[in-house]
Amino acid sequence: MTIAADTARPAIIFDNVRLGFEEGDVLRGISFSVAPRETAVLLGETGTGKTLVLKLAAGLIRPDSGRIEVLGRDLGAMTERDLLDFRREIGFVFQEGALFDSLTVEENVAFRLREEHVDEDEIAARVHESLEFVEMAEAIAKLPGELSGGMRRRVSIARALVSRPSIVLYDSPTAGLDPVTSQKIITLILRLRDLQGVTALMATHRLQDAFALANFRFDPKLCRVVRAAENGARGGPKTGFFVLREGRIYFEGDQHQIRDTQDAYLARFLE
Ligand SMILES: Nc1ncnc2c1ncn2[C@@H]1O[C@H](COP(=O)(O)OP(=O)(O)OP(=O)(O)O)[C@@H](O)[C@H]1O
Ligand SMILES: [Mg+2]
Missing domain, CATH: 3.40.50.300 (P-loop containing nucleotide triphosphate hydrolases)
Known part of the structure; x- marks a missing residue:
């Protein structure tokens, strides 16, 4: 049924x-x-x-x-x-992106999982999965200040997805x-x-x-x-x-x- x-x-x-x-x-x-x-x-x-x-x-x-x-x-x-x-x-993609400027992309995306004391191997796998999904895996070691606005938005989405909401x-x-970057986000x-x-x-x-x-x-x-x-x-x-x-x-x-x-x-x- x-x-x-x-x-x-x-x-x-x-x-x-x-x-x-x-x-x-x-x-x-x-x-x-x-x-x-x-x-x-x-x-x-x-x-x-x-x-x-x-x-x-x-x-x-x-x-x-x-x-x-x-x-x-x-x-x-x-x-x-x-x-x-x-x-x-719940994954929340905040209006301003709200990434921590002094933390790397990896640290930003992993933040919630580290607060919850998730195992580091599991964190590495999940951060990779989320960044791959938004096509930002190459930026893993960068700081938000080194990224464009569209890239920061994608990292914000990766951060929202990391707990598999x-x-x-x-x-x-x-x-x-x-418009082109907006289209990427909509995709x-x-x-x-x-x-x-x-x-x-x-x-x-x-x-x-x-x-x-x-x-x-x-x-x-x-x-x-x-x-x-x-x-x-x-x-x-x-x-x-x-x-x-x-x-x-x-x-x-x-x-x-x-x-x-x-x-x-x-x-x-x-x-
Ligand atoms: N903590 C708060 N204290 C007082 N007023 C608030 C508070 N938070 C929001 N407001 C008011 O509530 C209204 C709605 O705010 P909100 O941020 O939800 O609007 P919005 O539709 O998201 O606007 P935007 O399109 O600019 O993002 C605004 O007038 C705002 O000033
Ligand atoms: Mg608003």
């Missing part, structure tokens, strides 16, 4: 999540979900709360109210200790990169989705990245990115698009719905 992917419980569920600071509420009751093996896209202008949503999903911060469930676990019911264990299953959260992974994200079946949420202001995720897939036989036949036809889940605006999910749908929108705000976003 097989269970259809679309009947599986979502890997990430936000239910009426609110979060505010002294200046007022930033998230005013947001609800959305991400299916297993889906890479969903979180769009929104600067300051709408995309980074906060990712940090909430990773259990790095807690909401004022509402429920967040990740991989079947209610984050609100977890102690700080539980959350530390939970975060091993089942969920990866990408915070604006192509921001500030040229990596497609490979993770289509070869390894990771579930992901990607925050971005770049709609072309969102469309690339929805319209392309990584073909393991051809070993390259090909156009997806039709959304969902690759056997995996659809690519959900969520647009954050003024603390709420202003739009939720697929790439056809957002492209064909008559809504004036979304249309401006598409320009």
